[in-house]
Amino acid sequence: xxxxxGGRGMNPTKMKQMMKQMGINITDIxxxxxxxxxxxxxxxxxxxxxxxxxxxxGVDTYQIVGTPEEVAREVQIPDDDIRLVAEQTxxxxxxxxxxxxxxxxxxxxxxxxxxA
Numbered sequence: 834x835x836x837x838x839g840g841r842g843m844n845p846t847k848m849k850q851m852m853k854q855m856g857i858n859i860t861d862i863x864x865x866x867x868x869x870x871x872x873x874x875x876x877x878x879x880x881x882x883x884x885x886x887x888x889x890x891g892v893d894t895y896q897i898v899g900t901p902e903e904v905a906r907e908v909q910i911p912d913d914d915i916r917l918v919a920e921q922t923x924x925x926x927x928x929x930x931x932x933x934x935x936x937x938x939x940x941x942x943x944x945x946x947x948x949a
Contacts, residue, residue, distance in 0.1 A: 857887060865883070868897050874906055879902075884896065907934075908933075932946050
């Protein structure tokens with residue numbers, strides 16, 4: 834429990850003073866349009882994000898407040914990979930692209946699947 838909080842909450846100005854005394858600084862990032870967190874298989878997108886940076890003991894911590902939307906990431910297949918698979922297996926580039934997507938971009942797996 835933070836001293837002086839009571840049960841009612843604390844004056845925001847007093848809270849900022851206390852945080853400053855503890856070496857904690859919080860700043861907002863204005864006009865944020867979008868925040869995207871990318872993982873290998875999905876993106877987490879915040880279109881209505883409010884972002885704050887809290888600096889404590891020289892370390893920046895970003896806080897994102899908003900409504901996340903999860904979007905599956907589509908595997909990006911380079912054209913050179915598509916051509917290689919098509920040449921190695923004798924299939925069309927469309928078939929090679931589909932096989933590479935099914936194999937998550939793995940050339941060997943796509944070639945083996947088409948050769949079977």
